[in-house]
Amino acid sequence: MPDEPLVLGIETSCDETAVGIVAGHRLLANTIASSADEHARFGGIVPEVASRAHLEAMVPTLQRACKTAGISLPDLDAIAVTAGPGLAGALVVGVSAAKSLGLALGKPVYGVNHLASHVAVDGLSGSPVPEPAAALLVSGGHSSLLAVTDLVDDIVPLGATIDDAAGEAFDKVARLLGLPFPGGPHIDEVAQGGDPSAIDFPRGLTGGRDLQRHRYDFSFSGLKTAVARWVEQCRAEGRQVPVADVAASFQEAVADVLVRKAVMLCSEQGFDHLILGGGVAANSRLRSLAEQKCEGAGVRLRIPAPGLCTDNGAMVAALGSLAVSRGAQPSEDDFPAESSLPVDVALMS
């Protein structure tokens, strides 16, 4: 096995056509073409629009990534690609490109799990991913707490959202406040000028029997409704909505619940490390609160750089590279794209 497997990773699970190239733990390229602008006016992602954009962007993105990394294709040790979860029609574009690239070059192909990749990308930050570790993955489609014993074959989900994902709540609240899609970055920005303690929004599943039954689970649907009611009330009374305060207070509620449960998991299950991942992990308040609370609890926090938290190809390459160096079997030629691939399947057989 090569010491630092040179792996190209392809990611097309949503609206980003992304190609990353890594050599072991070294990041060589992280190239992204996004169709986000085409979706913004619809207030959400249109799968067919995303899939069409993936096809158009695939070869140009591959080309740019190879140029940035300064590698030639025959030097690659393997190809990795997101096999799921994600949008079915979007996933197959990446999967088909990866298989074709593997066949053309005579290289093995690894179909990998997008969620496990969000954790694996932490290995590009200068030191290997600590194992075991707890991981908090938060994005537009997921809010999960994971026990990661072995990134390639032992990830156990311990908690997840029972309704909306955290990123989804950001999008919906942004809409309520008249902020553009995607909501996360816009709320983060507006909240900088607001008071996070102005409004005491509810923290879902954090008390009483809820906490017993859903110890490591999340719920953001009640929070979203509470924000909607508060804003309606304000408008009904003819007052101007204090957008910055609402954004800051909402963001505080989300960050509070996420961090509280993640730290609780670490203490209760004996994890020394917490890894944050997913698009919402780019949120500045979540990052700072996590830092503060982890320090207090003696948990070592690891958060990838914001550009590696959102969907990218480097994370896929990172997991692929790990698979190669651990001698994992490549995927078969006929492995499928699975839109609801469970998090405990890190590699496709």
Next chain:
Amino acid sequence: MILALDTAGPYPVVAAVSAEEDILFAGSGERTRAHAEDLAPLLREALSCGEPSAVAVGRGPGAFTGLRVGLVAAQTLGWAINIPVAGVCSLDVVAVQFGLSDGWAVLDARRDEVYLAQYQRGIRLDGPMVLSKSGAQERIDDQPAVGDTELLRQPDRRARGGTSIDPNALAAVALVACQSRSPEPPEPDYLRSPDVTWSAANSGRSI
């Protein structure tokens, strides 16, 4: 050797043909809606017959998701080993496989519509286009037609076409395309805009 593939229909179809026009490989998938799974094993078999000097790929019209599987595979392969990639109209293949000289090739487009193209002496004169069944019946009138022509006579809206692309016909069309001085681009012929609705927008989330 020329590598040819098409994923516009229900099954992926792959052929490899030599410069002397010998068919070295001809194969089809067997499962519907499994292009992403079944194309690669066929490609591996075809590539074991020799080194391709060009690729030809069906650009549809056809079901969007399947279509993209073949197109992205062909584009990526062409780029990776630096060989030209030509697009072929999937209806041209249907015309060749049924020996159509003058008339229409027809494929199922679902939603009570059909894809069709008109040929004269084997050359595409008009199309590809998508028309309602009644619109297509009007256009074709009493001219000869091949492919999913049963659909035009079927009153049942749910009736589906049964034509699958023949890899040997695909090989023949691919040879011509790869020898052409100005081949069609390896890009999809969707013929329809994406369905963009509020609910469609809401079904997609970044994970």
